[in-house]
Amino acid sequence: MTDKHQTTTGATVIRPLYRRPTALKATPTHYCPGCGHGTVHKLMAEVLDKLGILERTVGVAPVGCAVRAYYYLNCDISEAAHGRAPAVACAIKRCLPDRIVFSYQGDGDLAAIGMGETIHAANRGENITVVFVNNTVYGMTGGQMAPTTLTGQRTSTTPGGRDAVLTGGPLHICELLNALDGPWHIERVALDSPAGVRRARKALTTAFQAQIDGKGYSLIEILSPCPVHMHLAPVDALRFVKEEMTASYPVKIFRQEGKSLA
């Protein structure tokens, strides 16, 4: 993106307004049109650049759509078994305390199969940053019900809509983890508008800065569109995030500097 300016002498100067962050590789992503993962990757890359920590950052990718995050983010990255990213991440952090370590996880990985690791890493106050992308479905495997699927939402395994009596209701991770003493910062944001994207960038900056300062565990939940498995056009998927998801998952800071704001 560029901006054209007329100088006093009348010459036109083209000044770049936006460059790809150093932390983002020049690789087209495999994500579906309208998916939020690409936006989250870009935001993380911007934050890693801005904080100057790219060369000492180690990431842990989940099993799920973001498993190949190492193709897009230009830092050291390990895969983890399904749900175990926090265990892998906290071991790396304990072994290399001066590195910056994050896990990047979807709702199935973090809130279903990996709930044990999620809660215990948070409860130990591990000095890691967890980036939690909640799009209410298992994306990679074809749109099955996730723990965060909304009541009534249709998925391939809840063809008649999620019935809370049979399957439970949406699982609220921020609210759940805020009941613990361990975490330093817990915040939920939504990629539902340009303002929401800017807020997500700010939340990620807060979380990584907290780790740099040695403050402990932070989790940023990012409500994110999955048009294909929400069965919506990309614009409608954004509306779904803005109207229906945020109604169940309020966008706010739950915990700041180790103190609950809820």
Added chain:
Amino acid sequence: MADRVLMTGNDALGEGAIRAGCDAYFGYPITPQNELTAYMAVNMSRLGRVFIQAESELAAINMVFGAAAAGKRAMTSSSSPGISLKQEGISFLAAAELPAVIVNVQRGGPGLGNIAPAQGDYFQATRGGGHGDYRTIVLAPDSAQEMHDLPFDAFALADRYRSPVMILSDGRLGQMMEPLVLREGPPPPVPPKPWALTGAKGRPANMIRSLIMEDGALERHNHNLQAKFKRIVKDLVRFEERETKDAEVLIVAYGTSARIAKGAVIQARAQGLKVGLLRPVTLWPYPQARLRALAARLKGIVVVEMSAGQMLEDVRLAVSDSVPIAFVGRMGGGVPEERAVLSAIRRLAKAPRQRTTGP
């Protein structure tokens, strides 16, 4: 000679791992290996190394994965049901070619079983254990001294072959106290680990993965792994032999069963029976060639195990039908008795020598 100390096998193994340069240990309570976790809790923390009591066996093995990915010497320990839980992680370690040490202080099974010593996890340990085509180097101690010494080999081999290494012990070896000599000197040297995830300062970013989706790439990766396993089979076989020179009957046993077999050899020799022992120290790779060479002049083989006969299959694979094989086994925490081994020896010794028929 260095002073001898009296230690349980579990403590001896913990001290061995520490002296072998273990940087990070991750455990979860399960009997009969709890003393090892407690030993590491005290001593890793005292040395400023990493110790975490994990929330589960799954977390513990994946913490091992993380520490290994960071280039550190990492270890976990457990007992049979807990090792089953770790198998997914061990498959991932093998796939990603990460060095790590896993200790199994076996107990009776299947299921929750009991907390008595057993050897029912031999198949699981030597055949890979988790999903996919891979093998894990398996080392089997038969004394507190070897519980102490084998971590040195395990960490060195894990680093050399970038592979998970299992120490397959049992509850009896873990719990019993024996005198031993503590290892002095430096830990085995750590090779350069340019693949480790340490932050991409001054180099391209590293990745550690086991998802290999590119067309044909996973098959190539598997061929590379198989080539490595072939190298291990060629380089690594280790065993102990006793009284095999003139032996007509050979006992094959490992771990606690080998301790009983050693007693049986002494008793049999006192009775004038020509009996020897082959004790595999590496269960994978298995000392097949040595066993085949010995079998040529035997009247029979007695396999002793605390299982329904699992290593027995490796003995059969090695010698085929060239020599009669007797099996003495106990399950569910039972330990074979010397007299049962002796009567099997006597039966085989009485029989005329088998003629090996050609193909």
